[in-house]
Amino acid sequence: MLLLTPRARLRRLLRPGAPSPLEGRTVLVTGASSGIGEATALEAAGRGATVLLVARRSVELDRVREQIVAAGGTAASYVCDLTDLDAIDALVARVLDEHGGVDYLVNNAGRSIRRSLDLSYDRFHDVERTMAINYFGPVRLTMGLLPAMRAQGFGQVVNILSWGVQLKAPKFSAYLASKTALDTWSRIAAREAYGDNVTFTNMRFGLVRTAMVAPTEEYDGLRAMSPERAAEHVVRALEDRPVVWNVPVGVAGEVLGFVSPRLVDAVMHRLDRRTKNSAAAIGR
């Protein structure tokens, strides 16, 4: 579900076949070594953007970069562990030096943990790990790149979040709290940066078939979006700059949770009892 800005709606109406606004612009994608990030990098490069690929696995980043270059696009890869705040500062310094800043930032790198609370009492590091990569990392990176965006009078930041921030699904307390933190931080940043033409889009995805969900046996056979389809939505959000992008189930869950929170607690509790922790979550 896409809430377009009036300007984007007008652009589509008046110039349906117009070139992408990404053409000739710089797009930094974190977590570009696989899944949604990789597919987004390829899609953005296909629209004429210079794509900066960020993740830890250099071999995978080089594979994606080579694929972009072979197709006639432009890309550069930057190895960075986004849980290391000093490494993020060094990345920002390098990107500013080599490119003068970025026009579009996709905060996509992330980590999901699906584990019930009763298996988590002695695992506070689950909370720390999810906050490190899903909240502190993207906030540090955004804060590093934001001054140049504001100075140039243009910027668009897309955060890859989850419908779980609306559904508040059991077994995901650490993961969804970290995604919700970024969701809220960005909404407030958007209000402060509004006058400098810097916008933020929070994308709350449902299930996407990537390496991240592979360890969860409960998802086998469930309907899931392909990473390529997800990437089309991400690039559309880069171009059109909506405030938020949701899937209908997420919106329904949010409304129900607002109208009848105790009832939703009861339903979610039943669902929780019917679904198991994965072998990976149990530690097998």
Ligand SMILES: NC(=O)c1ccc[n+]([C@@H]2O[C@H](COP(=O)([O-])OP(=O)(O)OC[C@H]3O[C@@H](n4cnc5c(N)ncnc54)[C@H](OP(=O)(O)O)[C@@H]3O)[C@@H](O)[C@H]2O)c1
């Ligand atoms: N799949 C879903 O159903 C789903 C649903 C909603 C939201 N999401 C979100 O979508 C995003 C992408 O996930 P995905 O599904 O595409 O899974 P994925 O294929 O496992 O991709 C995760 C990416 O994050 C990068 N990453 C992880 N830790 C990192 C670190 N410390 N530093 C730098 N990069 C790091 C990984 O690269 P390296 O390992 O090379 O560092 C990888 O490129 C995540 O934020 C996830 O929470 C996924």
